[in-house]
Amino acid sequence: xxxxxAGPYPGxxxxxxxxMVGGGQLAxxxxxxxxxxxxxxxxxxxxxxxxxxQVVGDVVVGDHRDLETLRSFARGCDVITFDHEHVxxxxxxxxxxxxxxxRPGPDALVHAQDKGVMRERLDALGVPCPRHRIVRDPAxxxxxxxxxxxxxxxxxxxxxxxxxxxxxxxxxxxxVWLVRxxxxxxxxxxxxxxxxxxxKVEFVRELAANVVRSPHGQAVAYPVVxxxxxxxxxxxxxxxxxxxxAERAVRAQELALRIAEELDVxxxxxxxxxxxxxxxxxxxxxAMRPHNSGHWTQDGAVTSQFxxxxxxxxxxxxxxxxxxxxxxxxxxxxxxxxxxxYTAYLHCxxxxxxxxxxxxxxxxxxxxxxxxxxxxxxxxxxxxxRAAHAAGYLRGTIQE
Amino acid sequence: xxxxxAGPYPGxxxxxxxxMVGGGQLAxxxxxxxxxxxxxxxxxxxxxxxxxxQVVGDVVVGDHRDLETLRSFARGCDVITFDHEHVxxxxxxxxxxxxxxxRPGPDALVHAQDKGVMRERLDALGVPCPRHRIVRDPAxxxxxxxxxxxxxxxxxxxxxxxxxxxxxxxxxxxxVWLVRxxxxxxxxxxxxxxxxxxxKVEFVRELAANVVRSPHGQAVAYPVVxxxxxxxxxxxxxxxxxxxxAERAVRAQELALRIAEELDVxxxxxxxxxxxxxxxxxxxxxAMRPHNSGHWTQDGAVTSQFxxxxxxxxxxxxxxxxxxxxxxxxxxxxxxxxxxxYTAYLHCxxxxxxxxxxxxxxxxxxxxxxxxxxxxxxxxxxxxxRAAHAAGYLRGTIQE
Numbered sequence: 001x002x003x004x005x006a007g008p009y010p011g012x013x014x015x016x017x018x019x020m021v022g023g024g025q026l027a028x029x030x031x032x033x034x035x036x037x038x039x040x041x042x043x044x045x046x047x048x049x050x051x052x053x054q055v056v057g058d059v060v061v062g063d064h065r066d067l068e069t070l071r072s073f074a075r076g077c078d079v080i081t082f083d084h085e086h087v088x089x090x091x092x093x094x095x096x097x098x099x100x101x102x103r104p105g106p107d108a109l110v111h112a113q114d115k116g117v118m119r120e121r122l123d124a125l126g127v128p129c130p131r132h133r134i135v136r137d138p139a140x141x142x143x144x145x146x147x148x149x150x151x152x153x154x155x156x157x158x159x160x161x162x163x164x165x166x167x168x169x170x171x172x173x174x175x176v177w178l179v180r181x182x183x184x185x186x187x188x189x190x191x192x193x194x195x196x197x198x199x200k201v202e203f204v205r206e207l208a209a210n211v212v213r214s215p216h217g218q219a220v221a222y223p224v225v226x227x228x229x230x231x232x233x234x235x236x237x238x239x240x241x242x243x244x245x246a247e248r249a250v251r252a253q254e255l256a257l258r259i260a261e262e263l264d265v266x267x268x269x270x271x272x273x274x275x276x277x278x279x280x281x282x283x284x285x286x287a288m289r290p291h292n293s294g295h296w297t298q299d300g301a302v303t304s305q306f307x308x309x310x311x312x313x314x315x316x317x318x319x320x321x322x323x324x325x326x327x328x329x330x331x332x333x334x335x336x337x338x339x340x341x342y343t344a345y346l347h348c349x350x351x352x353x354x355x356x357x358x359x360x361x362x363x364x365x366x367x368x369x370x371x372x373x374x375x376x377x378x379x380x381x382x383x384x385x386r387a388a389h390a391a392g393y394l395r396g397t398i399q400e
Numbered sequence: 401x402x403x404x405x406a407g408p409y410p411g412x413x414x415x416x417x418x419x420m421v422g423g424g425q426l427a428x429x430x431x432x433x434x435x436x437x438x439x440x441x442x443x444x445x446x447x448x449x450x451x452x453x454q455v456v457g458d459v460v461v462g463d464h465r466d467l468e469t470l471r472s473f474a475r476g477c478d479v480i481t482f483d484h485e486h487v488x489x490x491x492x493x494x495x496x497x498x499x500x501x502x503r504p505g506p507d508a509l510v511h512a513q514d515k516g517v518m519r520e521r522l523d524a525l526g527v528p529c530p531r532h533r534i535v536r537d538p539a540x541x542x543x544x545x546x547x548x549x550x551x552x553x554x555x556x557x558x559x560x561x562x563x564x565x566x567x568x569x570x571x572x573x574x575x576v577w578l579v580r581x582x583x584x585x586x587x588x589x590x591x592x593x594x595x596x597x598x599x600k601v602e603f604v605r606e607l608a609a610n611v612v613r614s615p616h617g618q619a620v621a622y623p624v625v626x627x628x629x630x631x632x633x634x635x636x637x638x639x640x641x642x643x644x645x646a647e648r649a650v651r652a653q654e655l656a657l658r659i660a661e662e663l664d665v666x667x668x669x670x671x672x673x674x675x676x677x678x679x680x681x682x683x684x685x686x687a688m689r690p691h692n693s694g695h696w697t698q699d700g701a702v703t704s705q706f707x708x709x710x711x712x713x714x715x716x717x718x719x720x721x722x723x724x725x726x727x728x729x730x731x732x733x734x735x736x737x738x739x740x741x742y743t744a745y746l747h748c749x750x751x752x753x754x755x756x757x758x759x760x761x762x763x764x765x766x767x768x769x770x771x772x773x774x775x776x777x778x779x780x781x782x783x784x785x786r787a788a789h790a791a792g793y794l795r796g797t798i799q800e
Contacts (some may be wrong), residue, residue, distance in 0.1 A: 013674065014740050014741075014742040015741075015742045015759075015761070016712035016742070028435065029435075031435075032432055032436070032453075035428065035429075035431075035432045035455050036432070036698075036756070036757060036758040036759065037745075037757060037759060038742070038759030038760065038761050038771065040454065040740075040761075042454070044741065051757055054440065055431075055435050055441070055456075055457050056455075056457055057453065057455050057456055057457055057459065059457065146720060147527075183485070207529055298436075302753075303753070303754075303755050306439060316745055316746065316749055317745075317746060317749035317750040317753065318577045318749075318753065319749070319753050319754070319755075320753040320754045324724065340414050341414075341438075342414040342415045342416070342438070343414060345437075345716055345717075346716065346717060349711070349716055349718075349719070350717040353702075353703070353718065353719050353720040354702050354703075354719070354720045355719075356436070357436060358436040359415075359436065359437060359438030360438065361415070361438050361440075370422075371438065
């Protein structure tokens with residue numbers, strides 16, 4: 001039985017303000033998902049033209065690397081969450097010290113910011129990962145490669161190729177190198193930042209296990225998806241991953257839920273995985289925010305990753321993550337040579353009245369993610385064809 | 401084969417700007433639906449606190465009854481559409497004369513603004529309507545009532561009760577009176593505006609046929625729904641209308657499509673209907689904008705009424721209107737004695753993880769529509785109970 005307040009009618013003053021740091025498409029789509037909940041959305045964006053800044057009412061233009069900007073922004077917010085992982089950990093601790101809930105918190109987020117910290121922690125938890133080690137210089141990379149050599153490989157390239165990653169700041173294939181010998185291994189060190197070496201896993205495909213966790217410890221797991229990369233950038237996501245044995249799917253979900261729990265993640269956690277020929281799943285990357293591998297949930301799940309992220313950071317009960325269709329496919333729309341995507345709507349929408357388009361309001365640049373499409377249905381081949389056609393037509397690589 | 405423009409890369413400058421007049425919840429939800437399409441949204445709102453003004457980035461605060469305000473607002477817009485029917489017809493003609501596409505256009509919209517014009521036109525089209533006539537005074541109402549008397553009725557009240565409506569400005573039961581005799585019929589005339597008399601139809605239930613039509617003449621019809629009113633305000637919508645014979649559903653859809661075509665409606669058209677015991681469907685009201693009876697489409701149809709309204713006013717191909725679930729139920733959330741709806745989220749979301757909440761950011765006032773909920777599933781009784789429970793709990797009339 002809830003008490004009815006006495007006295008003058010107080011209105012709906014209890015609806016909280018969610019402060020979103022970063023003006024990219026994830027913020028844009030989180031705002032879209034937050035509108036129905038009636039929560040207020042406040043945005044800290046690099047520019048007034050950023051993807052989210054175009055559609056949010058309450059926008060502060062400022063630099064997320066500046067502590068005073070963050071502090072001033074946070075004053076009107078009940079909780080702070082993120083479009084990206086680029087806010088310095090120290091700044092987040094300062095906001096927490098000011099009494100602002102930061103979700104995910106800095107102690108969780110550092111595992112998505114620093115691949116060295118992430119690998120160390122996952123090792124300690126016994127989570128299966130590619131073989132890895134922080135490396136000092138190209139000779140150390142060669143030593144790392146040799147440690148993993150299992151016969152084969154000519155002199156000087158034993159155990160190569162090796163994957164090198166800057167421990168901070170990489171995304172979408174940037175900050176990642178596949179090197180074939182010691183000479184090639186010189187490049188990543190030129191930036192002067194720590195470099196992590198990882199074995200090149202001979203995976204059969206990439207998967208992603210997406211979960212959402214709230215401060216009171218409730219968590220939901222989305223179906224495990226297959227993620228198809230082209231040139232290091234996510235191209236297509238299929239939900240659920242076709243032919244994935246139930247035992248393996250559950251193992252991947254349990255892994256993601258355990259990581260969320262152990263790292264005290266609040267909000268959406270994407271665990272990118274390699275599936276190997278012998279049935280193992282190894283953790284590739286972590287992201288603690290809505291993620292490209294979860295975009296299919298906007299049209300394919302009862303509750304989208306964006307809606308559940310909002311619910312989680314506000315410590316509200318989470319929504320049902322189950323799929324609404326047998327198959328859902330997401331295809332990213334990349335910029336191509338043909339910039340006029342809007343005119344392409346005529347053809348795409350007329351061809352497929354069930355097509356769900358999600359554009360980000362970004363200027364087209366070749367190779368840049370400017371939107372995605374979702375399709376769903378019972379026939380996977382048809383659902384894939386429709387998504388691929390629409391993404392290709394919008395990009396301009398398909399002309400009919 | 402589309403030509404690839406030469407020269408400097410022009411970006412995505414072709415995405416249009418939709419100008420929405422009116423800052424209510426329909427504008428709010430249309431903005432939400434427009435975000436994925438990447439179209440720009442510009443709002444003319446009475447205040448900066450209006451429902452839509454809270455969530456839209458580009459807001460002009462101004463009076464939609466002032467032509468110069470409208471003209472200035474329209475300058476940055478590729479098309480003008482509406483949250484309500486209150487813009488004077490002359491102003492809309494002036495905007496059209498300025499070269500701004502107005503959708504729906506003034507010649508269509510007048511049928512949703514003026515019930516006298518609407519009845520006259522529907523009569524001319526042979527569309528079944530309640531018996532009706534413009535009345536001059538209470539004595540004329542009595543004469544109208546007597547014309548419809550079919551035996552019974554005591555002296556002086558033959559043919560009563562009669563429904564009286566102001567021809568302009570009514571909504572949600574306001575501007576509508578059910579009068580039992582000539583004395584009661586005096587009230588509506590006090591405002592000095594023309595009054596329409598209509599027979600009190602002995603309907604078995606109310607239905608709504610929602611269609612969307614584009615300038616190039618494409619149209620889609622949503623499933624016919626049952627609309628349950630309480631105290632003259634929409635309380636619950638069930639999609640599709642349970643037990644409606646297919647022939648009658650098709651007849652209602654055809655009626656709505658024909659009205660949209662004949663009146664040259666562009667955008668969403670809601671045709672509110674009476675279903676009578678002898679299987680007739682009579683037109684009650686028209687609305688030329690997204691409508692309460694279509695809110696179920698947000699979670700229950702492939703393409704929502706809001707997304708299709710945006711597509712229609714931009715003359716884009718329309719999206720699939722088919723349902724995604726066997727049953728979808730919408731229940732309006734009205735303000736009650738308990739203003740703290742946000743805290744009620746904890747219980748509602750925990751009780752029903754599939755519940756879809758849509759709040760409008762409005763202060764709670766008793767009886768005011770401040771949101772709605774959608775539920776869907778295979779079992780109608782369960783789907784109705786979940787919607788009614790959530791709406792009642794949010795309002796405060798259910799405490800457990």
